[in-house]
Amino acid sequence: MHPSWHPDPTGRHELRYWDGSIWTDHVANQGVQAMDPLMPQAEPTPQVQETSPETESESEPEQPASYGADPFGASGPVPQTDAPEASELSDTSATPETAASHEGHVTNEALGSVDESPEPQATAYSPAPAAAAPAAGFARDAFAGITGDLIDGRFSEKNGAGVERQNNRMLRVRVTEPFMARQGSMVAYQGDVRFNYQGGGAAKFLKKAFTGEGLSLMRVEGSGDVFLADQGHHVHILNLHDTGISISGTSVLAFSAGLEWNIERVKGGSIATGGLFNTTVRGTGWVAITTDGEPVVLNAGEAATFADTDAVVAWSAHLQTSLRSTMSAGALIGRGSGEALQVTFSGQGFVIVQPSEGAVVPPHSH
Structure with a gap:
């Protein structure tokens, strides 16, 4: 811990x-x-002077109760002492020090007065x-x-190596090796960290231009801690082990530099329909994605699965996909251009859907 x-x-x-x-x-x-203190200090045992057997019962003080038996408990019970004998009441040899030795084990709460014992009792x-x-x-x-x-510490930076969620809406990456992040997602960093624009090559540039699947990345390297976020959306971390996942480009926050990524067309769609291209990452490493709200993860192997093209966030790369058009129900199902489209999934895998279809763009007045 x-x-x-x-x-x-x-x-x-x-x-x-x-x-x-x-x-x-x-x-x-x-x-x-x-x-x-985690554990109240135990009271020291008062020193008892040796006496002759004839006077031992009259002069030996009461032993204090043992404290601290319960490591998380409060002070121990107040021990009971016998009433003094008549001879003890008339004994003028008693001194303040002797009286203190009899009263030192009584807590302040029980006495209602200042404790005068040599070692003060632990109090509130x-x-x-x-x-x-x-x-x-x-x-x-x-x-x-x-x-x-x-x-008070509850919002302090998380410790530990690698990548983890600082909270539900922020990612913290301890930079030990380069990684890729969405441009503009850095909100803070500490240490000697460098950010460099990362192009995807001519092929990916042309795909971005024609498909609208924008994924502008920056390469992060150096040493230190980097904090990433995207409009306060929820952050999730997935670890890939020699597999792939298809992600909406707007939901990619960061991923390991060793993962391969590409913009791929959703089967059944075309450039003319728009919005049907996803970013696929493959290999072994981690990827952080964002969702606008808490998502639902559907098991596509249980039944035929359909998701709105604007609400689906990601899915297993090996799932079979196609597009389904519900022209007759356009006013009831889906939102956007007027031609309702859903992505159909089949096979063994998962589909991540967020409770949002993205920001609503107000209509232009000109």
Whole structure:
């Protein structure tokens, strides 16, 4: 488990900071940071003076209760002591130090007064913002005088190598080898990172020009962390192992530089119909795609599967595809040019469909 804020294992607070090896004393509740030891300190056993057998029962103090048996519990029970004998009440040899040795194991809550024992009992912590723990990776004074959920660690950068989702709508890539990303998708980066325009060659350029399947890429290399996003859309990561996937060009966010990509026509379509060309990536590596909302993944092997050409995001590259036109139902099914088209899928594989058909372009007034 990497250094970060996690739910408090004791249950006493919302969050407790894990430094990578142990739980620390730093805690947080509703964005306010504080200090609270993971385990209350046990009270030291009072020293007992040796006495003769005749006076042992009268002079030996009550042993304190054992604390800390439950590692996540509160202070131990308050031990009960016998009422003093009449001879003890009249004994003038008792000193304040002796009285303190009998009362040192009683908690402040039970006494309702200041504990005067040599080693103070662990008590409830009163939050002190000045002692707040820094968010993971930050210096202690980075957020001096500031509290809140944005800086308590839950939104800190994710640790770990490779590619992973920083959150549902942002991708974080730790650059150890070059990768490809959609131009304009970088929102932040740290380190020595370089971005270079990546052309696809003359053949791909002509395909983009004639099909409208735009995929302008940049090559990212160097060392550091790069954060990518696209209009706040949901981000998903797929790992390919010697296989391929066909993706709508508008849904490609980034992929391994070692993957091969090309613009391919959906079988059954033509350039004249438009919008029926996808970007296919093949090989072994990772690819990050975006969806406008949370998608549904359909199993094309269960039954004949149809998807709107604007809502389908990606599908297994080995699926058989064709186009289906529903001219008579154009007013009810599909949207766009007036000729309703759906992609038909058959075979063993999956189809990813988003709950959106893309941005609606307002009609021109001229």
